[in-house]
Amino acid sequence: MKKLLILATGGTIASVSTNAGLVPNISGKDLVKSVPLINEMCEFDFLQLMNIDSTNMRPRDWMRMRACIVEKYDDYDAFVILHGTDTMAYTAAALSYLIQNSQKPIVLTGSQQPMANPFTDAKLNLYHSVLYAIDDFSCGVVVVFGNEVIAGTRAHKQRTLSFNAFTSMNFPALAHIRGNKIIRSYAGMGTGNSELCTMPTKPHDALVKPDSPKLQTYDRLNERVIVLKLTPELNPSIFYLLKRDYDAIVLETFGIGGIPDHDGEYEKAIDDWIASGRSIVVTTQVPEEGLDLGVYQVGHTYAQKRGVLSGDDMSTEALVAKTMWVLGQTNDQDEISKLFYRVVFHDRVPGQRPA
Structure with a gap:
């Protein structure tokens, strides 16, 4: 029987109602007691790392x-x-970069309603998380939520109330869970350290994981990363103001990659930001289908500009976490680019790096 470690951090799943609203207050051990079926599936140890609202x-x-x-x-x-x-x-994205090539699954889950709510989704999410965690083909950092298994680098909270709160951004969900069956998306395993989780191509193939790269862990992040969303008439002087507190900007542009060029001030501000030794990652504020700076004139200027990192089809959450991880490892511009464009557990579609 497999042995799992439950790390409890709080969140809605552990919350109780108070006069001030929902407050995390239930331990991970008590949460597991609420789903007695899983005690027959494996052994558990528990560690209450924190008990906070995830906003904090x-x-x-x-x-x-x-x-x-x-x-x-x-x-x-x-x-x-x-x-x-x-x-x-x-968190899922950050752990994906801090703990790479893990053949053991690291599953994040939670709920839209507290465990004590009579119509909660917490019980099923926890059951599915354990089911996925003990499966021999599971690996890496994933989010299990609303009957789906999503790569940790591709998860995005899309809905505030519905039980299918998360979506897999610009990439297939790794699996769907129906009852007690894990239905894996074979096509979804095709890129980004896919050898870690390769499924048999025929039903009678040996159920053995192939060899994989050695576990890699990292213990440094640079937290000085900010997301800046373009809005009409946003003054480019903000780039100069952000220098004091930040080393990198994840810039959410318009559409497929538009940056205003009516007076040249944006390009001047971005060039100054890069010249100061800071990093800029360009992405789109449109949730789906990604970035292509070469399509329109208003983005083409930046498509080949040295020092501009293209977010391509990555989620903003992954871009924030990856930039923190990259800058935690190096300050060299060439090394930053090399690490940033490295595919880590499905976080980007290979081959999208600007020529």
Whole structure:
């Protein structure tokens, strides 16, 4: 029987009603008791890392999770993290970069309703998370939520109330869960360290994981990263103001990659930002289908500009986490580019790097 470590961090799944609203207050051990079926599936140990609303989740908390998983990695077959939904996608992305090539699954889950709610989704999400975690073909950092398994680098909270709160951005869900069956998306395993989770091509193929790259862990992040969303008449002087507090900007442009060029001030501000040794990642504020700076004149200027990193089809959450990870490893511009364009567990479609 496999042995799992449950890491509890709080969130809606652990919340109780108070006069001030929902407040996390239930331990991970008590949450598991609410789903007695899973006690027959595997053995559990519990660690209450924190008990907070995920709105208060910060990079230092990601590092606590990372340190715990790395320390306990050899002692358990899988890890399940109980987490609030609001920042779950950021945490999943961050752990995807901090713990790479993991053959053991690291599953994040939570709920839209507290465990004590009579119509909660918490019980099914927790059951599915354990079901996925103990499966021999599961690996890497994933979000299990609303009957879907989403790569940690592709998760995005799309809905605030519905039980299918998360979507897999610009990439197939890795699997769907129907009852007690895991239905894997074979096509979804085709890029980004896919050898870690390769499924048999025929029903009678040996159910053995192939060899994979060695586990890689990292213990540094640069938190000085901000997301800046373009709006009409946003003054480009903001780039100069952000210099004091930030080393990188994830710039959400218009459409497929438009940056205003009516007076040249944006290009001047961006050039100054890059010349100061800081990084800029260009993406789109449109949720689906990604960026292509070469389509319109208003983006073409930046398509080949040295120092501009293209977010392509990545989610904003993954871009924030990846930029923090990259800048935590190096300050060299060439090395930054090399690390940024490296495919990590499905985070981008290969071959999209600008020529």
